[in-house]
Amino acid sequence: MSESQLRIPGPTPLPDAVRQAGARQMVNHRGPEFKELLGRVSTGLRSAFRTQNEVLILTCSGTGGLEAAAVNHLSPGDPVLSVSIGVFGDRFAKVATRYGADVTKLDVEWGKAAEAFAVTTALDRMAADGRPAKAVLLTHNETSTGVTNPLADLAAAVHAAAPDALLLVDGISGLGAVPFETDAWGLDVVVTGSQKSWMVPPGLAMVSVSPRAWAAAEKATMPRFYFDLKAHRDSAEKGETPWTPAVGVCFALDVALGLIEAEGWPSIFARHAACGAATRAGLSAMGITLFADPAHASNTVTSALVPEGIEWSAMSKELRSRGLVLAGGQGSLTGKLFRVGHLGAVSVDEIVAAMAILEGVLRDLGRPVEAGAGPAAALAAARRSGAADPAVAVPTPA
């Protein structure tokens, strides 16, 4: 059986060179070779995050990174505004709540992005209630709904309405694939995960911390040990991590950052824009209803309604048997939505191929889909999206 195309929003396919890095023999994580690697990776990440802040490497999934973002900078009872547009926004709020924060939630209808005025209003109300927000939890790209928040606008609204509030950002499924400005947008803590845009296996969260956030950490009393960012900073100064890191995933990240540097950000952003446009156009051409507000549709993951009369479990099984792995819905969207991941190592050609497989399955399941319409629409949309050449050389999985 040939290898399946993995089109879920993480883990993403690994380029050949990254796979080879995963096969390297172990080294001493407290020796000179690993110290050099950490230095290179840290430099590469700072460049990708567009920040002068430290970017620390934690061995955990993205959710562990969200926990680190909350517990290092907050104390029990601290008023916090949590802006949630989906499952992962809810999760971030739950983390803060579990550790005793006084969380006010701004719940946005799923499929929509948050709006700056709503954030401003919520912050004003908290201040009027005598509970000014110590921090705002924001999601950059909501993986469960396929919506990218207008993060620059939301951050500006927070800075205007609550200048002292820390901005803690879940950047897990967008950073590294679409434009992102940690320093220019004034983001205090930004979290991402290795298995997303980075083309690396899961196992590492990468977290940037601003001077303002470090100052808050000095007073923050939520308990932390494994996720203590200060311990990570102290070790990073010696070229180490406080606890044994996922060495193999670090090897992979080192190689992947080299591929990213070689491709360059303009090409990476254009490729993701082209793949996002291709996916949306391909699905629409097959009569599938997209879930996300078109104005804020994500270029890393597309969510769509499971067509009426089709069971997701049956559709998923049939797709898998033809070599295409898509993701289902999460939380209350289970069985209602399916999702196509198009981040990391992905090319327009692969999206077109995925649309062709999907089209075949839909036709066999009795949907009135015109032969060839989906792939053709995908390719045309990619060309329109401004990618100079959709066949541009990109890292492709083996």
Place this chain on the structure above:
Amino acid sequence: MSESQLRIPGPTPLPDAVRQAGARQMVNHRGPEFKELLGRVSTGLRSAFRTQNEVLILTCSGTGGLEAAAVNHLSPGDPVLSVSIGVFGDRFAKVATRYGADVTKLDVEWGKAAEAFAVTTALDRMAADGRPAKAVLLTHNETSTGVTNPLADLAAAVHAAAPDALLLVDGISGLGAVPFETDAWGLDVVVTGSQKSWMVPPGLAMVSVSPRAWAAAEKATMPRFYFDLKAHRDSAEKGETPWTPAVGVCFALDVALGLIEAEGWPSIFARHAACGAATRAGLSAMGITLFADPAHASNTVTSALVPEGIEWSAMSKELRSRGLVLAGGQGSLTGKLFRVGHLGAVSVDEIVAAMAILEGVLRDLGRPVEAGAGPAAALAAARRSGAADPAVAVPTPA
């Protein structure tokens, strides 16, 4: 340059088949293939832990596993006895303290094992003070000093003196290499780490939880989210993990458990006993002073004094240049001790080769070491240790 011999107490060298697993393409961590893998791994781990309890898989280092052991079963203010024989015992105590446990420490002189009567005395005193221990934190094998505690005896002492106290055990650097009985010894929570005896890269902690510990978790109020074991148990029932796991490390663990099953526990235990005996004999024959109490010297890591007049940093650099990587001392032992790891994928032949390299370095650094004495003593000790044949087929790193 040929590959170095990595003789530190984790990460341990990877056998070829495990390295190949690290190069596998990603799969959906919520799909059928990964579900099957988790089932196999869970069965293999239960067999290795010698337990009927669930063994849960967490994406973190061993320290994260220790945090999970503490925060899921305790509440702030709970009296806890922490038996520490070194750096990692101290770390376990710090985790519990950080989350608000009322920790009484039983500090044992470094290099010695804990004694059952001292544990009994400490528990009796806590009870007499009206603070009966809710839990006892125990280290099986102390990586920093190279001492293996008489865990069966210590556990029996706890059960006799404080039948209601939970036994939370750091089994990170011993379990899988030397005999260990989770159920027969009545251990409630046992933690190990992928990069130790398991011959797998770092990134996973494996944690077993007894019915008694699950009952305690219902009432325990220390905050937890990422390390919430109940969330892990709920997901495990569906063949998943609650957060994205380190998929590549899971691939490696799956393969490594197959190698372990093929070798069999009697051979694995005999091999580690032979390698431990060989290391101690080899070092002693070169005039090096062993640090650990001989009665409790570990068969997974040997600690020894850096010879007088030699700087560890210079010695380490010279060893590295000749292809041997050893570990330095930790905590207050930095610069005073060095450590030889002999766990996981290790053979007597490799220990003999390591002793030959060490001998050359010591002679060049001016130590009066007889040529050939170290390797010869190592080989003789391995033969005496009862290994049928020190050249027994074992998984060796490529």
